[in-house]
Amino acid sequence: MTSAENNLMDKIVSLCKRRGFVFPGSDIYGGLANSWDYGPLGVELKNNLRDWWWQRFVRSRDDMVGIDAAILMNPRVWEASGHVAGFNDIMVDCKACKARHRADHLIEHVYPDMKVEGASPKELNDIIKNTDIPCPNCGAKKKFTEARKFNLLFTTTIGSVEKEDATAVFLRGEIAQAMFVNFKNVVNVSRKRLPFGIASIGKAFRNEITPGNFIYRTLEFDLMEFEYFIREAEWQRWFQYWLDEQRAWLFELGFEATHIREREHGPEELSHYSKRTVDIEYHTPFGWKEMFGLAYRTDFDLKSHTKQSGTELAYTDPEGGETFVPHVIEPTFGLTRLLLMLLLEAYKEDGDRVYLKLHPKIAPYTAAVFPLLANKPQLVEKARAIYDDLRKHFMVAWDERGNIGKRYYSQDEIGTPYCITVDFQSLEDDTVTIRDRDTAKHERVKIEALRALLAEKLA
Numbered sequence: 001m002t003s004a005e006n007n008l009m010d011k012i013v014s015l016c017k018r019r020g021f022v023f024p025g026s027d028i029y030g031g032l033a034n035s036w037d038y039g040p041l042g043v044e045l046k047n048n049l050r051d052w053w054w055q056r057f058v059r060s061r062d063d064m065v066g067i068d069a070a071i072l073m074n075p076r077v078w079e080a081s082g083h084v085a086g087f088n089d090i091m092v093d094c095k096a097c098k099a100r101h102r103a104d105h106l107i108e109h110v111y112p113d114m115k116v117e118g119a120s121p122k123e124l125n126d127i128i129k130n131t132d133i134p135c136p137n138c139g140a141k142k143k144f145t146e147a148r149k150f151n152l153l154f155t156t157t158i159g160s161v162e163k164e165d166a167t168a169v170f171l172r173g174e175i176a177q178a179m180f181v182n183f184k185n186v187v188n189v190s191r192k193r194l195p196f197g198i199a200s201i202g203k204a205f206r207n208e209i210t211p212g213n214f215i216y217r218t219l220e221f222d223l224m225e226f227e228y229f230i231r232e233a234e235w236q237r238w239f240q241y242w243l244d245e246q247r248a249w250l251f252e253l254g255f256e257a258t259h260i261r262e263r264e265h266g267p268e269e270l271s272h273y274s275k276r277t278v279d280i281e282y283h284t285p286f287g288w289k290e291m292f293g294l295a296y297r298t299d300f301d302l303k304s305h306t307k308q309s310g311t312e313l314a315y316t317d318p319e320g321g322e323t324f325v326p327h328v329i330e331p332t333f334g335l336t337r338l339l340l341m342l343l344l345e346a347y348k349e350d351g352d353r354v355y356l357k358l359h360p361k362i363a364p365y366t367a368a369v370f371p372l373l374a375n376k377p378q379l380v381e382k383a384r385a386i387y388d389d390l391r392k393h394f395m396v397a398w399d400e401r402g403n404i405g406k407r408y409y410s411q412d413e414i415g416t417p418y419c420i421t422v423d424f425q426s427l428e429d430d431t432v433t434i435r436d437r438d439t440a441k442h443e444r445v446k447i448e449a450l451r452a453l454l455a456e457k458l459a
């Protein structure tokens with residue numbers, strides 16, 4: 001990180017705490033490593049992002065339905081998915097860039113002839129310590145932690161811990177499995193025909209030892225995701241289609257093309273279920289980092305759950321009558337990551353003015369209403385009436401403290417796109433000034449036109 005980039009990250013973290021976007025979790029107890037709480041403005045921004053996503057990718061499409069599933073699932077789900085076995089690798093972490101690597105892959109990558117499959121953590125440690133193997137991610141040498149067995153799934157128990165019959169369960173490591181497990185239920189009730197998707201939003205958990213970079217990598221995180229079920233022959237076409245759609249939404253959100261790139265996963269990096277994976281990465285102050293992922297999961301999950309559960313998860317074509325197991329394209333959108341990257345992208349400085357250039361649809365407040373002077377009851381009363389009317393339809397802030405310039409600065413800093421001021425002219429002709437956050441320019445509009453004007457900005 002250059003000092004300017006470092007600086008930007010510090011500014012965002014400080015702004016988030018000072019204005020109530022994100023607080024350290026359990027703050028009064030000294031926090032809990034890598035846990036964060038969303039404050040009054042953070043929850044609005046997060047919910048607005050979530051709602052836009054749901055509207056764009058679920059409600060407005062004929063080929064998508066949603067579910068909202070439990071976080072705790074039958075442990076056999078995670079055996080079928082491969083997470084119980086597959087998440088048990090021997091891993092090392094790079095202390096320089098925080099990337100985690102499978103210890104055997106690390107060695108075989110540099111010494112292809114050295115066969116280390118089945119070696120113990122100690123044996124792998126010795127090899128890594130006695131060689132100059134660089135981190136494949138950042139190139140750092142001699143920066144690895146001890147190799148150890150690691151399962152990324154969080155475990156907990158149902159029932160009293162002292163009782164012998166207490167059952168161990170996992171907090172879900174991804175939200176995808178609920179969409180596979182419910183495949184038959186959804187097909188039965190929705191009568192969707194291929195291709196179609198099942199969407200879900202919710203928390204997933206990963207017991208990682210090296211999270212970091214503010215809310216980028218955390219133990220629990222919010223995902224927005226769908227499983228898009230297709231015929232195998234069409235996977236390449238749909239892969240490209242969803243890649244384009246993921247990118248398109250980023251541009252609608254206001255990201256610059258030069259801050260985004262695609263990264264294809266190499267064969268050694270692919271998850272156990274994936275035949276092709278592309279990450280959409282964002283240029284953060286701590287390097288290019290994944291914001292969205294896109295994976296072709298084949299028919300791995302539906303087949304595996306059919307085998308494990310004994311319930312056939314297949315699709316019968318209503319026209320031809322043929323029955324088969326659909327393949328799956330999975331676009332994943334990290335909600336909390338997206339929020340961080342949006343703040344980094346939106347942060348602007350214009351002289352001593354700081355503003356967040358957030359799309360009006362996602363800004364915590366759509367507008368703020370001020371009486372020009374707080375000690376003139378007529379102004380306050382009129383402004384209050386506008387505020388009460390607009391807040392039935394929009395998220396609106398009220399401010400009568402200090403001078404008008406300070407109020408503008410305060411709203412700019414949290415990304416409020418429109419500030420509405422009631423002044424003396426308002427008392428005569430029922431007009432107000434409306435100020436644009438990005439240009440800092442004012443125009444005069446009729447009070448009765450305000451609601452339609454704001455609605456149009458959100459469309």
Ligand SMILES: [Zn+2]
Pocket residue numbers: 094095096097098099135136137138139140
């Ligand atoms: Zn590294």
